Amino acid sequence: MKDLSPKQDQILDFLRSFIEEKDYPPSIRDIQEGCAISSTSVVDYNLRKLEDKGYIRRDREISRGIEILGARGRRARIVEIPVLGSIAAGQPIPVPTSDRFGNDTQDMVAVTEDMVRGKTNVFALRVKGTSMIEDLIDDGDIVFLEPARSAVDGDKVAVWLKDREEVTLKRIYHEGDRVRLQPANSTMQPIYTSAENVEIQGKFISSFRPSD
Amino acid sequence: MKDLSPKQDQILDFLRSFIEEKDYPPSIRDIQEGCAISSTSVVDYNLRKLEDKGYIRRDREISRGIEILGARGRRARIVEIPVLGSIAAGQPIPVPTSDRFGNDTQDMVAVTEDMVRGKTNVFALRVKGTSMIEDLIDDGDIVFLEPARSAVDGDKVAVWLKDREEVTLKRIYHEGDRVRLQPANSTMQPIYTSAENVEIQGKFISSFRPSD
């Protein structure tokens, strides 16, 4: 796992840029041409070296069976999260689409999965307004939520208010047969409504502030 | 760009999971086996259909020359950002390493590049303490910074304090030949020090709060 020869370094660089551009690994002969090497066996030789040193992984007998390891290669699992819309701005958010891949032009953000704690089906919303400012959630923040239909008192949840036809982000408290939706902003009043009127959409996981 | 047959849908799914797992696209025959198709020509046929419909791109005559387009394929540029250490906790942070890829075991987070506004060489730090709480930066947050050697008054910057040998995140104000490092916490006092004593490391871009 030490330093590598200039040629190996060159090959590694070529590997990266090739994959970056084409989205699939190069063949031995691609590398040969790309690095101006005279023989395929030289490429093979150095590839073995790189494998020994742990920089790449190769699937033998398989064309283009090269995988970059280490640093960039030991890639953390990356999840792409749809940004479904805005929250607490009065307008309804689109119902979480069937995901799969119909949502072509939809906003997406990608994060390492530890940023959403390995949860699945996480979605995101843009926060409008400062109703949760004391929970350090500001206007313009992006909040990550995991789908949920229920929550315990004090949870920060996105809820659908049937009568208002809007989604809002608040702390939730069950009080008998009604629900208190508590903003984290001392200048704002809680919303009291009936339990039937609220439909929990998701629970707060984490948040991101795009800019200053 | 309309709906696709069950077989095409299946192939597309297989493509995704294969690439996800192996890091390189499957061959025609890989698809054949993986989807229990009896002939390679059937795969080829449906692959052409998928290409016509714009779901994939193929490089002819090239083994495994398949690239997924659309939705997941038109992948947003993802940048990996090193989390260099903690800030404002008293201990120094390691000097931003030479990047390239010597930093194997280093913590990394990946985000879409719009989350760091396309800046380059961005790095990240974990925040310790609540000295910036009123700027909505809490203990445990991860802040993204762009390298900078100077800043204008009011900027949130990470500065190296030579005499204390520590890095801290504060708002900076130049006051004559001295510098005021202003915490965003009314219970804390600003730090006054000489301009020579501070070395600006980076400017605040954005922040992320991992958990509730």
Place this chain on the structure above:
DNA sequence: GTTCGGCGCGAACATGCGTTCGAAAGGCGC
């Protein structure tokens, strides 16, 4: 019924591509 187009099938073909082998050309210590 017949026809036609979408789709699947299997086999053969041509070539892309990984692998192997023998030989030779450097470094490096002796």
Place this chain on the structure above:
DNA sequence: GCGCCTTTCGAACGCATGTTCGCGCCGAAC
């Protein structure tokens, strides 16, 4: 100089893989 190892070279071998073509199997339109 002499060994010994690493690296390079060129060519051939052979499997892996993309491509093609003729032939069936429908279901829809006529």
